[in-house]
Amino acid sequence: MDNRAIGIFDSGVGGLSSVKKMLSDHPEESILYFGDTGRAPYGSRTREEIVSMSLQDVHFLRTFDLKAILIACNTITVCSLKALREANPDIPIIGVVDSAAEAAARATKNRKVGVIATKATIDSDAYAQKIKEFAPDTEVFSAACPKFVPLIEAGKISPENEELAAAIREYCTELKEAGVDTLILGCTHYPLIAEAVGLFMGEGVQLIDSGAEPVKTVIRMLEEKEALAEKEKEGKEFYFCSGDVDAFGYVADLFLKKDISSKSMRINIENF
Ligand code: DGL
Numbered sequence: 001m002d003n004r005a006i007g008i009f010d011s012g013v014g015g016l017s018s019v020k021k022m023l024s025d026h027p028e029e030s031i032l033y034f035g036d037t038g039r040a041p042y043g044s045r046t047r048e049e050i051v052s053m054s055l056q057d058v059h060f061l062r063t064f065d066l067k068a069i070l071i072a073c074n075t076i077t078v079c080s081l082k083a084l085r086e087a088n089p090d091i092p093i094i095g096v097v098d099s100a101a102e103a104a105a106r107a108t109k110n111r112k113v114g115v116i117a118t119k120a121t122i123d124s125d126a127y128a129q130k131i132k133e134f135a136p137d138t139e140v141f142s143a144a145c146p147k148f149v150p151l152i153e154a155g156k157i158s159p160e161n162e163e164l165a166a167a168i169r170e171y172c173t174e175l176k177e178a179g180v181d182t183l184i185l186g187c188t189h190y191p192l193i194a195e196a197v198g199l200f201m202g203e204g205v206q207l208i209d210s211g212a213e214p215v216k217t218v219i220r221m222l223e224e225k226e227a228l229a230e231k232e233k234e235g236k237e238f239y240f241c242s243g244d245v246d247a248f249g250y251v252a253d254l255f256l257k258k259d260i261s262s263k264s265m266r267i268n269i270e271n272f
Pocket of ligand 1 (some may be wrong): 010011012014015040041042043072073074075076078121149186187188189254
């Protein structure tokens with residue numbers, strides 16, 4: 001039994017898709033969230049920048065006594081998982097790509113899977129490679145979607161938002177025409193626009209949430225280590241961001257459907 005918090009971090013509000021799953025399925029676990037909203041998006045940056053910024057993010061998280069860290073960001077996972085583990089060998093660090101790739105390989109019936117993600121994640125080819133490991137006969141269709149994260153960070157997540165609808169048409173039309181029956185939301189920000197993406201793709205397409213899937217992996221790992229929190233207690237939540245705390249709270253409120261402003265604080269990530 002271990003009641004210490006799980007650290008969850010992302011370039012911005014995207015990792016809240018992991019938080020949402022954790023709060024609904026494991027409310028006994030305490031969460032300490034960091035969103036680097038002041039420096040998002042990461043997905044169009046160089047690998048070197050992403051590694052260096054994510055090392056700072058974890059350095060900040062490690063000022064707290066945590067039992068594990070979830071990298072709730074695909075871009076950071078594909079660029080920095082190795083570097084973060086090397087720099088922090090004394091704490092389990094879990095990434096997000098494998099769980100979503102496995103879930104998609106299991107879900108597809110027609111063996112056509114789409115992946116939408118940031119430029120850095122698509123360029124890494126990590127999803128296509130992982131999906132083929134689990135299901136070698138699968139065709140993978142990918143699209144980088146650089147306009148999504150800025151829209152989501154700005155709270156433009158409603159299916160009625162015209163700018164968002166235009167970006168979805170731009171990025172998802174080819175995938176729809178290719179006939180994918182499963183679409184990986186391969187950036188943890190995208191579950192915040194799942195409703196709008198789902199409406200465009202149609203009912204027959206199953207969406208895989210890359211923020212929610214790895215929560216199961218974290219819980220399984222903690223269970224093996226006998227480090228789950230006591231079931232009878234309610235976990236605590238702490239939220240930190242590096243940008244405007246009201247803007248962070250606004251998006252969090254829209255997505256989590258709860259007011260976290262009293263639990264949120266701005267930090268200067270450059271100090272870490
Ligand atoms: N949420 C992040 C991901 O899963 C990246 C967003 C960004 O580009 O900063 O890839």
